[in-house]
Amino acid sequence: MRNPLFLFIFIFSTASFAQKVTAGKETKTDTASKVFKYTNPMTRDSVLSMRDYMIVKSDSKWYATGTSNPVWTGPNPGVKLLVSDDLVNWKFHSYLIDAAKLPKDCPYNGRFWAPEIHLIQNKYYLTINSGKVTKEDPKGMSTHSIWLFSSDKITGPYKLVNGPLTSQYNNDSTLFEDDNGDTYLYCSGNGLFQAKIDLKSGKLTTPIEKFLDKKQPGYPEWMIGGIEGPYVIKKEGTYFMFFSSWTRGYEVGLLKSKSPMGPWELVSKEPIFGTRKKGYRPELAVSGGYDHLQFTDTQDPYQETGHNALFEGPDGSLWTSCHYFMDEKRPYPYSQSFEKWEKFPQMGIEPVQYANGRFYINPPTWTQQIINLKN
Structure with missing residues (x-):
């Protein structure tokens, strides 16, 4: 059975007080909506397909960027920016790079790979992860690291601030501004890394430090294939870091700390979000030595739902975005005949909850969801 077409209804009423996310910090804004209906995946278009979707709300619009196709086979065309007036209907806006x-x-x-946009101190900062393509290195992987750009507008133009920010392979960079204005860089690269950064100069003010390995002693086996995609937010004096693992599919874990530089600890021994399938990347499971893992498939039509980031949703509260990628061997009653868009990763969103001193995300959805917005 096919997923129903996504629908969207905004019914305007009185304004309400709600939260907004800006570079991992929470501020206040107004919303005047009553009902929001959506069906994942939000995009169903091979042209709009990306991995690692990050959504940012600016004024009355939502913007999204991510890793453009082709992802694995060589250089991709650059950094795409998508735009939406309603969070449901998306279109291509421009190339930021x-x-x-x-x-x-x-x-x-x-x-x-994995570009992100953060509004910090009235300026938009864009991080990208890339290297130099040469005849000897046609994918630019030997010089793949982090580059920092800035702009006065979310749509650009963006100017290079500095790069590469590290002298080693790093990927999936993200930024976080603390309450006192200090800023931090987090990234991946066979583990998770952190450093303090001065955004105006684009220079790290502390050495880049690896603080979590995919095979960290005492940590669960679902992390051992690889960990990546950090995203940091502060709530009630605690720093939370979302991260993803692609060991069993794409699953999102959650760390917490009383300091932006750790020490970090798992909030839950199990992922807080994601999908898992036994047939996911079997060749990597064999070569990585983790094909012995025992687990039960999730009952959804996806093989990947991960590399998430948070944004201000239609109700003004926290939502998560990432890529949702259909499973080629999805279970009954889903059709085994794929449409063109289903062969590419697409945008997925879900609301985020906070309770009992931690964040929660319900499992990824594929049927119509109805959100009652605050009046």
Whole structure:
């Protein structure tokens, strides 16, 4: 059975007080909506397909960026920006970085993985993860690291601040501004890393430090294939870091700390969100030595729902975004005949809850969801 077409209804009423996310911090805004209906995946278009979707609300619009296709086979076309007036209907806006327009000697003309946009101190900061494509290194992986750009507008133009920010392979960079204005960089690269950063100069003010390994002693086996995609937010004096693992599918874990530089500890021994399928990347499971893992498949039509980030949703509260990728061997009653868009990762969103001193996310959905908004 096919998922129903997504629907969206906004019925305007009186304004209400709600939360807004800006670079991991919470502020206040107004919303004047009553009902929001949505069906994942939100995009159903091979042109709009990306991985690692990050959504940012600016004024009355939502913007999204992510890893453009092709992801694995070589350089991709750059950093795409999508835009929506209602969070449901998305369209291509522009290239924040167009690889075709970069000079041949550009040191960051590679794969442009997992870009993120953060509004910090009235300026938009864009992080990208890329390297230099050469004949010897056609994917630019040997120089793949983090580059920082800034702009006065979310739509750009973005100017290079500094890069590469580290002298080693790093990926999936994200930024966080603390209450006192201090800013931090988090990233992946065969584990999770952290450092303090001065955004105006784009220079790290503390050494880049690996604080969590995928095979960390005492940590659960669902992390051992790989961990990546950090995203940090502060709530009630505690720092929370969302991260993803692709050991069994894409699953999201949650860490917490009393300091932005740790020590970090797992909030839950189990993932707080995601999908898992026994047939997921079997060749990596064999080569990585974790094909012995025993687990039960989730009953959804996805093989991946991960690499998340938080944003202000239609009700003004916290929502999560990431890519939702259909499972080629999805269980009955889902059709085994794929449409073109289903062969590519698409945007997925879900509301986020906070209770008992931690964050929760319900399992990924694929049927119509109805959210009653605050009046």
